[in-house]
Amino acid sequence: AQSVTQPDIHITVSEGASLELRCNYSYGATPYLFWYVQSPGQGLQLLLKYFSGDTLVQGIKGFEAEFKRSQSSFNLRKPSVHWSDAAEYFCAVVAMEYGNKLVFGAGTILRVKS
């Protein structure tokens, strides 16, 4: 069965600093990979997705992620963090033989200090 690991439960960065959130997946074939963001009291919003093709994908709000098959990773990055980026971030994977069921990581809470 596929699984997703987000090794960092909390991350704190200074406003303006760069950010990288880690995500590793376990799945035999090429998965469909996603990053979602959740602000307090809100649902999950899709930041970006990887299905195939270029391994560096651009998303909304200035985020990008890179798919590295050799490392089974799909890390999320942003060159300069804004205070409004404080939220919880979820990496997710879909294995198409299970329909488009998402399997989520445990999430990483991002704190931004001024």
Add this chain to the structure above:
Amino acid sequence: DARVTQTPRHKVTEMGQEVTMRCQPILGHNTVFWYRQTMMQGLELLAYFRNRAPLDDSGMPKDRFSAEMPDATLATLKIQPSEPRDSAVYFCASGLNNQPQHFGDGTRLSIL
């Protein structure tokens, strides 16, 4: 922008009562998902529909939970009888085939 609509946004009730949560998926989407989010367990998939047919409800306690799609514009999740351990935020999401899911803002359920 099209949105997934969930009602109610908040629900507080006593244990033993029936709880019904509703979801209006985005028009044209053919897959609907119910998730539960808690601090301890994170996001758990409860049930999954495609073209209104239940495909997987293995994540749902069968003795008290039921999920249905009476029509393409409405999905329901019922708990009867409710228990304090059911307190959580319940999310509905909809999608089209293998495209990303869109989430509603959730129903925050508190069982006293």
